[in-house]
Amino acid sequence: MKRTNMLSIVFRKLRSWGRVMRGNQLMASLFILFVLMLFFTMTSSRFLTWDNMQNVTRSTSSVVIVGSAVTLVMIARGLDLSVGSLLAASGVLAASIASHGTNLWLSYLAAIALGALFGALNGTLVVGFKVTPIIATLGTLNIARGMAYLVTPSAILVGLPSNWSDLGTGSFFQIPYPVIIAVVIALFFGWLLGRTVFGRHVYAIGGNEETARLSGVNIRKVIFLLYLMSGLATGIAAVVLTSRLGSGDPNIGVGFEFQVIVAVILGGTSLAGGEGRIAGTIVGALIVGFLGNGLNLIGVEPFWQYVAQGVALIAAVILDRFTRRERSEASVRREVNSKDNFDKTEDPKSIGNSASHQGEIS
Amino acid sequence: MVASAKLVSSPMQPFLQVVEISKMFPGVQALDAVNVDIFPGEVHCWIGENGAGKSTLVKILAGSMTPSSGQIRISDEIQDISSPHHAQQLGLSFIFQELSVVNGLSVADNILLGNELSRGPLVLPKASFVRAKELLMRIGFGSLDPNRKVGQLSTAEKQAVMVARALNIDAKVIFMDETTSTLDRDEVENLFSVIRTLKSEGRSIVFISHRLNEVEKIADRITIFKDGGIVGTYNSGELSINGMIRKMVGRDIEHTFPTKNRTFGKSVLEVKNISTAKISNVNLAFQSGKITGIAGLVGSGRTELMSALFGLDRLTAGSISMGGELQRFRNCRDAIRAGIGLVPEDRRGQGIIGLRSVEENISITWAIGKPLRSWKRDSVVLAKKFISGLSIKTPSMGKQVGQLSGGNQQKCVVARWLAVAPGILLLDEPTRGIDVGAKAEMYQIIDQLAREGMAVVIVSSDLPELLGLADEIAVMREGLFMGMLGGDSSEEEVMSLAMGEVK
Numbered sequence: 001m002k003r004t005n006m007l008s009i010v011f012r013k014l015r016s017w018g019r020v021m022r023g024n025q026l027m028a029s030l031f032i033l034f035v036l037m038l039f040f041t042m043t044s045s046r047f048l049t050w051d052n053m054q055n056v057t058r059s060t061s062s063v064v065i066v067g068s069a070v071t072l073v074m075i076a077r078g079l080d081l082s083v084g085s086l087l088a089a090s091g092v093l094a095a096s097i098a099s100h101g102t103n104l105w106l107s108y109l110a111a112i113a114l115g116a117l118f119g120a121l122n123g124t125l126v127v128g129f130k131v132t133p134i135i136a137t138l139g140t141l142n143i144a145r146g147m148a149y150l151v152t153p154s155a156i157l158v159g160l161p162s163n164w165s166d167l168g169t170g171s172f173f174q175i176p177y178p179v180i181i182a183v184v185i186a187l188f189f190g191w192l193l194g195r196t197v198f199g200r201h202v203y204a205i206g207g208n209e210e211t212a213r214l215s216g217v218n219i220r221k222v223i224f225l226l227y228l229m230s231g232l233a234t235g236i237a238a239v240v241l242t243s244r245l246g247s248g249d250p251n252i253g254v255g256f257e258f259q260v261i262v263a264v265i266l267g268g269t270s271l272a273g274g275e276g277r278i279a280g281t282i283v284g285a286l287i288v289g290f291l292g293n294g295l296n297l298i299g300v301e302p303f304w305q306y307v308a309q310g311v312a313l314i315a316a317v318i319l320d321r322f323t324r325r326e327r328s329e330a331s332v333r334r335e336v337n338s339k340d341n342f343d344k345t346e347d348p349k350s351i352g353n354s355a356s357h358q359g360e361i362s
Numbered sequence: 363m364v365a366s367a368k369l370v371s372s373p374m375q376p377f378l379q380v381v382e383i384s385k386m387f388p389g390v391q392a393l394d395a396v397n398v399d400i401f402p403g404e405v406h407c408w409i410g411e412n413g414a415g416k417s418t419l420v421k422i423l424a425g426s427m428t429p430s431s432g433q434i435r436i437s438d439e440i441q442d443i444s445s446p447h448h449a450q451q452l453g454l455s456f457i458f459q460e461l462s463v464v465n466g467l468s469v470a471d472n473i474l475l476g477n478e479l480s481r482g483p484l485v486l487p488k489a490s491f492v493r494a495k496e497l498l499m500r501i502g503f504g505s506l507d508p509n510r511k512v513g514q515l516s517t518a519e520k521q522a523v524m525v526a527r528a529l530n531i532d533a534k535v536i537f538m539d540e541t542t543s544t545l546d547r548d549e550v551e552n553l554f555s556v557i558r559t560l561k562s563e564g565r566s567i568v569f570i571s572h573r574l575n576e577v578e579k580i581a582d583r584i585t586i587f588k589d590g591g592i593v594g595t596y597n598s599g600e601l602s603i604n605g606m607i608r609k610m611v612g613r614d615i616e617h618t619f620p621t622k623n624r625t626f627g628k629s630v631l632e633v634k635n636i637s638t639a640k641i642s643n644v645n646l647a648f649q650s651g652k653i654t655g656i657a658g659l660v661g662s663g664r665t666e667l668m669s670a671l672f673g674l675d676r677l678t679a680g681s682i683s684m685g686g687e688l689q690r691f692r693n694c695r696d697a698i699r700a701g702i703g704l705v706p707e708d709r710r711g712q713g714i715i716g717l718r719s720v721e722e723n724i725s726i727t728w729a730i731g732k733p734l735r736s737w738k739r740d741s742v743v744l745a746k747k748f749i750s751g752l753s754i755k756t757p758s759m760g761k762q763v764g765q766l767s768g769g770n771q772q773k774c775v776v777a778r779w780l781a782v783a784p785g786i787l788l789l790d791e792p793t794r795g796i797d798v799g800a801k802a803e804m805y806q807i808i809d810q811l812a813r814e815g816m817a818v819v820i821v822s823s824d825l826p827e828l829l830g831l832a833d834e835i836a837v838m839r840e841g842l843f844m845g846m847l848g849g850d851s852s853e854e855e856v857m858s859l860a861m862g863e864v865k
Binding site: 212 | 704706711717737
């Protein structure tokens with residue numbers, strides 16, 4: 001008896017947090033980010049330095065680039081697990097082309113094209129063959145990883161041209177190029193989502209696919225394009241990342257899809273689809289980035305970072321559940337109340353009491 | 363077990379008593395203090411129009427809904443049926459139109475599902491086989507092999523499996539909700555002999571059907587539901603089929619409908635001999651300015667006709683033409699481009715995007731293919747126009763549609779189509795689940811649209827509504843077009859045609 005009481009108190013607490021989070025998930029994730037940074041600033045003197053900030057944002061940029069595209073995919077109730085392996089495949093492809101002395105830009109283009117190809121493959125599987133997104137992209141995850149190893153059978157590709165790393169390590173007025181690229185791409189997806197008819201269709205499909213279809217939205221085209229863009233963004237991220245690392249490494253990007261999904265969900269994109277913002281994903285990516293970096297700086301073993309990220313994901317999902325439950329209850333209550341008057345509040349209990357109410361309502 | 367002892371000792375004691383059960387949904391009184399008694403060994407038929415409350419009561423007894431007030435007594439003990447499992451334990455068994463069988467399992471496994479014969483964790487296949495065979499024999503299905511996969515069986519055989527399952531748990535009352543609607547004549551006869559067997563064992567059957575000739579044949583007593591209440595319970599033979607229909611529909615017209623002095627224009631859409639998987643050989647023409655009603659029972663092919671017109675179902679035969687031009691709709695986008703709009707049946711599931719704003723819900727179809735620069739500003743103007751034009755009550759156009767009342771949600775769906783000015787608007791149950799005031803407003807809107815020259819097609823289970831609005835009424839039954847009646851026909855005429863009764 002006591003145990004259920006405790007549990008119900010915990011649930012009620014969680015739900016009241018949910019109520020605070022509702023409507024401003026962005027504020028909630030910003031708050032988490034702030035607390036996190038405050039904590040690491042206090043525990044490590046090396047945390048809040050210009051160098052470290054540059055470092056973290058530079059390494060977070062690929063999560064932001066891919067996360068922006070995946071945000072759209074997840075708003076439309078899809079999922080893309082292939083991004084991590086694709087990052088490796090595209091990166092290795094670019095590096096191997098560049099190592100043969102080809103024009104650098106051509107190798108970048110090849111990486112992006114491979115990304116687009118995989119995106120199109122994912123899109124075709126999901127839209128054309130109606131494979132569940134999680135399975136389709138799990139399949140292409142393995143295919144892409146295999147291809148990465150096939151391109152460079154002998155582990156890491158080095159001996160790249162001297163200007164290879166310019167893009168990944170250079171900066172413009174102290175702002176790293178990767179950060180600039182990430183910002184541009186995030187702005188693009190933010191614009192696409194918030195200002196275009198396409199963006200509305202993404203929300204509509206996530207909110208209610210059947211309604212979207214019956215309203216004349218070409219849902220197959222929209223979903224295909226989303227996976228295509230996710231692949232494209234991954235190609236771009238691969239270029240940025242391999243350029244930064246200075247080598248073509250088929251082992252990169254293991255667990256990258258996980259970081260992306262954590263970032264998107266921490267950023268307030270609903271697992272049930274229909275809701276989410278790019279700004280949230282950026283904050284989510286920064287949380288993931290600063291968490292790893294900070295734990296590193298205070299000397300926590302790297303393996304614990306996996307644990308921390310896992311906990312972060314599960315916590316984000318549980319919060320998502322509670323905000324959602326809160327909302328559906330609220331909207332039902334609202335609907336009952338708004339029958340005649342929006343602001344009239346009514347004791348929900350009295351609705352069940354039909355005998356006394358019957359005259360009023362029917 | 364105490365229950366069955368009591369049952370034998372006093373046979374006139376009702377086994378199941380429904381006492382003053384009410385069920386409220388937000389804005390709807392689905393059941394209003396109904397009383398029904400089920401005696402042991404009787405076949406008790408429940409009839410009534412769609413939405414009269416039969417299914418709600420069944421769901422309450424099955425433990426999948428809780429009543430708002432009232433009591434359920436079983437063998438004179440008050441029971442609070444908390445779950446489907448609990449209902450089963452109390453001796454109530456349910457066979458629905460959508461049969462809850464597991465297609466991948468064998469007949470025997472399905473019959474014993476949840477009550478498996480086992481020793482420890484191991485199922486006893488041989489004993490199960492024997493038990494299943496014995497149960498099937500009792501209901502005259504001894505030829506059905508208990509090892510067959512249920513997925514391979516016909517509907518009638520699946521129903522037999524369900525009946526055998528009910529026997530296995532020694533059910534005292536077996537509810538059959540529209541189970542005959544998917545059976546042919548011989549199978550129905552077969553089912554009836556099963557029912558007689560069950561009856562002779564002292565079990566009661568609650569038989570729910572729209573087919574009144576079946577009711578007349580099998581019933582011991584008949585209870586008639588209407589608008590969430592009960593008209594009365596009658597002994598079989600007390601009522602003729604026409605008498606049943608009169609009692610089912612007899613009510614006062616409660617809404618005021620617009621006058622029908624509309625002028626009709628040219629034909630907008632014509633269908634010739636169209637068939638899909640669900641309907642066959644339908645011929646209809648829809649004129650601008652005319653409101654055409656489509657009547658029929660649930661499952662008669664009304665919604666499927668709409669789907670065919672809207673390009674959702676593939677035509678297997680026949681043609682659709684608009685303004686003399688032959689149309690081939692590959693999907694609903696083609697239909698929309700040709701000037702057809704559909705307000706779908708399931709508002710929450712198909713009509714609105716609850717999480718998104720009023721403005722987005724109104725302009726979603728309109729915005730397709732609009733230029734990048736100006737669409738957003740225009741969309742706001744558009745939404746404003748319809749919010750005031752249809753008097754959609756919302757605090758702002760940014761409000762989530764899911765938070766509006768049902769009537770206002772439905773107005774948003776209608777506005778979505780008005781924004782693209784279709785030549786013909788299909789409305790499937792446009793007033794379902796919205797309150798009386800909003801209904802009257804919806805009638806005015808529909809009338810206005812017709813007067814402005816739109817061809818309007820309405821499917822509704824609410825007959826008075828259909829008769830009040832429509833200029834003519836097409837009646838569907840079992841996927842077939844049964845005939846066209848004038849808008850001044852009586853409810854009885856429509857019902858007899860929809861139920862296939864010859865007057």
